[in-house]
Amino acid sequence: DSSDDIEDVSLFDADDDVSRRSKKSKIRHPVASFFHLFFRVSAIVVYLLCELLTSSFIACMVTIILLLSCDFWAVKNVTGRLMVGLRWWNQVDDDGRSHWVFEARKVSAQGSKTSSEAESRIFWLGLITCPMIWVIFAFSALFSFKVKWLAVVVMGVVLQGANLYGYIRCKVGSRKNLTSMATSYLGKQFLRQVRFPGFWKPS
Numbered sequence: 023d024s025s026d027d028i029e030d031v032s033l034f035d036a037d038d039d040v041s042r043r044s045k046k047s048k049i050r051h052p053v054a055s056f057f058h059l060f061f062r063v064s065a066i067v068v069y070l071l072c073e074l075l076t077s078s079f080i081a082c083m084v085t086i087i088l089l090l091s092c093d094f095w096a097v098k099n100v101t102g103r104l105m106v107g108l109r110w111w112n113q114v115d116d117d118g119r120s121h122w123v124f125e126a127r128k129v130s131a132q133g134s135k136t137s138s139e140a141e142s143r144i145f146w147l148g149l150i151t152c153p154m155i156w157v158i159f160a161f162s163a164l165f166s167f168k169v170k171w172l173a174v175v176v177m178g179v180v181l182q183g184a185n186l187y188g189y190i191r192c193k194v195g196s197r198k199n200l201t202s203m204a205t206s207y208l209g210k211q212f213l214r215q216v217r218f219p220g221f222w223k224p225s
Contacts, residue, residue, distance in 0.1 A: 050138045051104045058101040058145060061093035062152045062182065069159065069174070079170060086174050094181040097149070102189055103127075105141040110188035124192040149189060153182040 049055055065086050072082035103109045107127030114120055156178035163171040 048138055049140050049144075051101075051141060054101045054104045055141055055144050057096050058105065059148045061089050061096060062148060065089035065093065065178065066152065066155055069171075069178075083174055087177055090178055090181050094185060097185045098188070101145065102185075102192075105138070105145040106189075106193075108189050108192035110192050124188065124195075126192050149182075149186055153179060153186050156182060 068082065068086050068089065072086070076082065098110070108125065110122065110124045112120060112122050156175055160172070160175040160179055163169075163175050
């Protein structure tokens with residue numbers, strides 16, 4: 023049996039004053055921000071250019087998997103904690119039960135541990151965009167019958183998708199909150215379409 027331990031806290035305060043917003047606009051962890059994008063972007067570049075650089079499929083596959091593995095470790099253990107104050111992991115208790123823990127760092131009263139808005143944008147942009155690119159690669163490899171590349175692109179989807187799911191759980195909270203957010207969004211879109219039926223019609 024597995025259970026989820028979730029700590030729902032507010033990470034970003036919309037009522038910060040001007041001085042705090044100016045501080046939050048700076049990149050406080052440039053090295054973490056660099057490596058947050060370096061491994062995942064490098065894996066995509068190698069995938070796109072490997073056939074031009076070398077004829078060895080094994081060398082390309084090993085390089086891409088190494089980059090994806092380094093990216094998974096760095097994002098899960100380092101960049102998420104430093105850049106947005108989120109972390110997730112699995113632990114096994116004394117009874118042998120597996121627990122998935124999703125944590126969000128609390129904001130101090132002085133705001134000394136608040137996340138940088140610039141770092142937050144970099145983090146979420148890289149976290150969301152790259153898995154979508156690997157999904158596109160997966161469909162491209164499938165429809166172009168490049169069967170040998172399917173294992174590589176599936177590895178990219180799984181590793182980067184796992185980090186995306188984990189950090190969304192950290193940010194949003196429980197599965198009920200995640201479902202309620204999706205339901206609320208779809209409900210708003212439905213109401214907008216009902217109120218303004220001509221808005222969605224092509225001109």
